[in-house]
Amino acid sequence: MLRAVLAALLGMASCAATALAQQGEVPVVGGGAAPTRPPVLVVDDIVGTDWKASRAAQDEVNRIGAAAVPPLLRARAATPAQASRRGPIDQALRAIVRALADEVGAPLDAAVEQVGAEAGLGGVAGALDRERPDVGVVPLGLDDLGDAGSISVQAPRDWAGRRSRARRARSALLALGPAVTGPLLEVPPLRTPVHTAVLEHVAGRIYAHEREVLLKEGEAALRARLAGLTDLAVPVVAFGLRDPLPAVRAAFQALRDEAIEGAVAALEDPSHDAREAAEATLLRLDALAGPALSRVARGEEPRHAIPQARAAAARLERRIRFGLGPELVRRLGDELDGYETLDFRARRARVIELERLGGTEAIPALRALLREEASDDIRAQAALGLFRQKDPIGAEWLLRNAGGIALTRLSPQELSAIHMDQGLSYLKLARFERAEKEFRAVVELEPENEVAWYNLACTYSRWGKLDLAFEHLRRAVAAGFDDVSHMEKDSDLDALRADPRYKEIIGGIEKARQGDGDPEKPEKPQ
Numbered sequence: 001m002l003r004a005v006l007a008a009l010l011g012m013a014s015c016a017a018t019a020l021a022q023q024g025e026v027p028v029v030g031g032g033a034a035p036t037r038p039p040v041l042v043v044d045d046i047v048g049t050d051w052k053a054s055r056a057a058q059d060e061v062n063r064i065g066a067a068a069v070p071p072l073l074r075a076r077a078a079t080p081a082q083a084s085r086r087g088p089i090d091q092a093l094r095a096i097v098r099a100l101a102d103e104v105g106a107p108l109d110a111a112v113e114q115v116g117a118e119a120g121l122g123g124v125a126g127a128l129d130r131e132r133p134d135v136g137v138v139p140l141g142l143d144d145l146g147d148a149g150s151i152s153v154q155a156p157r158d159w160a161g162r163r164s165r166a167r168r169a170r171s172a173l174l175a176l177g178p179a180v181t182g183p184l185l186e187v188p189p190l191r192t193p194v195h196t197a198v199l200e201h202v203a204g205r206i207y208a209h210e211r212e213v214l215l216k217e218g219e220a221a222l223r224a225r226l227a228g229l230t231d232l233a234v235p236v237v238a239f240g241l242r243d244p245l246p247a248v249r250a251a252f253q254a255l256r257d258e259a260i261e262g263a264v265a266a267l268e269d270p271s272h273d274a275r276e277a278a279e280a281t282l283l284r285l286d287a288l289a290g291p292a293l294s295r296v297a298r299g300e301e302p303r304h305a306i307p308q309a310r311a312a313a314a315r316l317e318r319r320i321r322f323g324l325g326p327e328l329v330r331r332l333g334d335e336l337d338g339y340e341t342l343d344f345r346a347r348r349a350r351v352i353e354l355e356r357l358g359g360t361e362a363i364p365a366l367r368a369l370l371r372e373e374a375s376d377d378i379r380a381q382a383a384l385g386l387f388r389q390k391d392p393i394g395a396e397w398l399l400r401n402a403g404g405i406a407l408t409r410l411s412p413q414e415l416s417a418i419h420m421d422q423g424l425s426y427l428k429l430a431r432f433e434r435a436e437k438e439f440r441a442v443v444e445l446e447p448e449n450e451v452a453w454y455n456l457a458c459t460y461s462r463w464g465k466l467d468l469a470f471e472h473l474r475r476a477v478a479a480g481f482d483d484v485s486h487m488e489k490d491s492d493l494d495a496l497r498a499d500p501r502y503k504e505i506i507g508g509i510e511k512a513r514q515g516d517g518d519p520e521k522p523e524k525p526q
Contacts, residue, residue, distance in 0.1 A: 039064050039067055040071040043071045044075075045057035046061070046088045046089060047075055047088060057092075058088065058091065058095070061096065062151045063152045065099065066100060066148040066172040067146070069093065072096075073093075075089055076090070076093075076228060076229065079228075082277050083276035083280060096149045099150070100149040100172060100173055101199055103165050103168075104169045104195070104199060105191060105199075106156075106162040106166055107162040108198065141175060142175055145172050145175065145176075146168065148172035170202055173202050178207075178233035180206075181202075181234070182231070182233060182235060185199060185200065185235050188363055190360055193425075210240075211239075211240070211243065211248060214251055215248070222251055223258075230258075231259060231282075234284060234288060237252050256288050260282070260288070260289050260292045261292075263279075263281040263282045263289070264301075264313065265303075267279070267312045268308060282320075283319060283320065287320060289316070289320065290320050293314075294313075296309060296313035318336070319335055322369070323363075323366075324336065325361060328354075328358045328361040331361065332357055347375070348375075348378050351381045351385065352385070354366060354382075355388060362389070366382045366386045384398065384414065390421070395421055398415075413445075415441075416442045419439070419442045424455070432460075432462065435459045436460075440456070450477075450480040450481035451476075453475040453476035454473065454476035456472040456475075456476075457469045457470075457472040457476055461495045462492055470496065470505070473493075477508065477509060482512070
């Protein structure tokens with residue numbers, strides 16, 4: 001019943017996939033602020049030569065949201081392959097798709113108990129909707145995108161409101177189709193594993209729809225829909241290349257090869273603007289373009305044997321192999337030329353520099369080094385850099401290799417931080433046994449880590465083990481945890497508040513602050 005009411009409120013309507021090519025503009029409907037101009041006129045300013053108008057139009061499409069995407073895609077497909085024209089379009093697309101992705105992820109961080117209470121479904125059962133992306137999601141029509149992805153809409157505060165908006169954002173992504181999947185799964189930004197899984201599921205559903213249309217309408221229809229947009233639809237193309245049906249694989253292989261050939265040929269264009277656009281296209285094609293670029297770089301493609309094309313192909317293949325995005329290259333000032341010839345110390349220093357200078361932009365490169373590096377010690381340094389950037393891949397690698405020589409150079413503080421991060425992730429997912437194990441590992445490394453003792457108390461509180469929760473809350477206070485304001489607001493401790501022992505602990509902290517005594521220091525729990 002709840003799902004039926006929600007679907008009715010959303011007012012979802014179906015629309016043919018060919019509407020993208022037929023519509024001159026997409027009206028905005030829904031609860032958000034309407035744009036002052038039709039989206040198609042805003043897009044005209046984005047690709048214009050007046051940089052001030054272009055910048056203002058970028059802000060305007062952010063306010064419009066998903067409804068601006070169809071005219072942006074039409075403009076991109078129709079515009080010449082020049083960086084000066086495609087760059088602003090891609091920037092606008094990326095901003096809107098990221099806003100939609102943020103809306104999709106908004107309800108995913110709530111604790112399981114909060115989800116159950118606010119949804120009115122009870123306990124863990126209520127949380128299941130959070131991790132089932134199909135629930136309540138019906139594809140929207142392109143004329144009903146509403147205010148999805150608009151930055152002018154105030155985010156709902158309650159979980160049910162966030163979930164409703166997340167479902168509309170997922171529906172909008174399904175309607176917008178393959179060309180949003182590349183920006184949708186781009187890293188950075190970095191997202192939680194659950195959030196990433198939901199976005200990957202959305203991309204999978206978009207592919208399933210494209211596959212169905214391909215089988216019904218043929219390869220020509222697929223080419224027409226993705227003309228000028230293949231490099232934005234890389235996740236969908238990658239799905240197609242792995243399809244079990246040979247005819248489907250062949251269609252996507254032809255699509256990939258056509259996009260790569262066009263971009264490689266443009267590397268020889270006399271126009272710098274066209275060459276820059278071709279390089280950007282090949283970098284977006286990523287691993288799909290890697291083998292072709294290697295062949296060109298080695299001189300194995302007679303059609304592209306001029307030195308200019310070979311040098312550009314070698315440089316691009318290297319950037320793809322090492323995960324070097326344009327922003328990271330700008331920050332580093334080079335492209336890791338000669339990295340393989342460096343000795344151990346120099347390579348380790350480069351990895352440290354990657355994370356220090358690159359920040360989150362270095363995440364793809366650090367992930368690539370986990371794959372490319374032969375030295376376990378340097379791979380551990382790359383994994384530690386990923387962990388510092390809050391990438392769970394780094395923590396997972398470090399914990400998998402905790403018994404090996406790769407971690408012998410990590411300090412107890414670094415290892416405890418890894419375990420703490422993993423424990424918080426498990427606590428958020430209500431996997432209490434795993435959270436307990438990770439927080440225990442922290443206090444074994446740092447016996448006086450008051451935050452770890454406090455997190456153990458939170459774990460036991462939500463687990464229903466109240467005696468253990470009070471025991472560890474006292475241990476946290478004894479180790480120095482005295483943030484009463486945080487404790488009073490922390491929903492993880494809700495199960496303890498009615499118990500006199502909770503008031504006793506809070507009173508002890510406040511008494512100690514007034515200089516009338518110290519909180520009781522119990523024996524360390526066994």
